[in-house]
Amino acid sequence: MPDLPTPRPAASRRIPLAIGAVAVGALIGFAAVYGFGAFKRGPAGDSACNGAVDLARKIAPLAQGEVAALTMATTPLRLPDLAFEDADGKPKKLSDWRGKTVLVNLWATWCVPCRKEMPALDSLQTKLGGKDFEVVAINIDTRDAEKPKNFLKDGNLAGLSYFSDQKAKVFQDLKNIGKALGMPTSVLVDGQGCEIANIAGPAEWASDDAIKLIKAAVQPAKAGF
Incomplete structure (x- = not known):
């Protein structure tokens, strides 16, 4: 076989x-x-945010000098509806500012660049803050709730409204979409909650460069852009 x-x-x-x-x-x-x-990738690619990308492209030449580090939006992105509290402990959300251009800033008293940046943010709010624009600076200190309030008071930074998130979830929410790499973090947002630009690190927000850029970002919104 x-x-x-x-x-x-x-x-x-x-x-x-x-x-x-x-x-x-x-x-x-x-x-x-x-x-x-x-x-x-989070809420990226939202067609309702195409206008914010167009605006970012138009004002990009103004991202120079003191605000040259700004990264202009190139992809439509609606920010998460960030949740935090006001000075009285009442809940607030980013959507409360719909229809208004907003500079969202995350800061903490333990962050040296943040502390140095706050007077400039206060000055920006004093100069341009109103019905069309506001600086929404959210403190993320997680321990002593009075420390950041005292910092603003001692620095005579009365132009800024006080907002806080002691759980620092706002930082994590922005980090999850690649918009918070460190502190301070700032995101320029249009009236629909869409990103116009962002910056990781401080900027001289009281400078002429910053004022021109913010004004250019606000004007199209006022004109119904």
């Missing part, structure tokens, strides 16, 4: 399947951590 072919070991037949399973498992793990990249 002729010799029959030796059966291929079952284990060897399973090797490609095992490799495939490992690859799929790795992909699933990657997705769980990173959200499949482009498939899960």
Whole structure:
């Protein structure tokens, strides 16, 4: 009787399947951590924010001098509806400023650049704050709630309204969409809650460069842009 072919070991037949399973498992793990990249990138690509990208492109030449570090929006992005509190502990949301151009700023008393930046933000609010524009500076100190209030009082920074988030969730919410890499963080937002520009780090917001840029960002909104 002729010799029959030796059966291929079952284990060897399973090797490609095992490799495939490992690859799929790795992909699933990657997705769980990173959200499949482009498939899960927060509220990006909102067509209602196309106007903010157009505005960013128009005012980009003004991002120079003291505000040269601003990154102008190139992709439509609606910010999360950030939740925080006012000085009386009443809940506030970013959507409370719909229809108004807003400079959202995150700061803390333990952040030296933040403290240095606050007088300029206060000056910007004093000069341009009103029905069309507001600086919304949100403190994220997580311990002594009176410390940031006393800092503003001692510095005679009366132009800014006091807002806080002692859980610092606003920072995490912006970090999740790639808009908070450190402190301070500022995001210029249009009346629809869409990003116009952002900056990681301080800026001289009281400078002529900043005033010109903010005015240019506000004017189209007033004209129904």
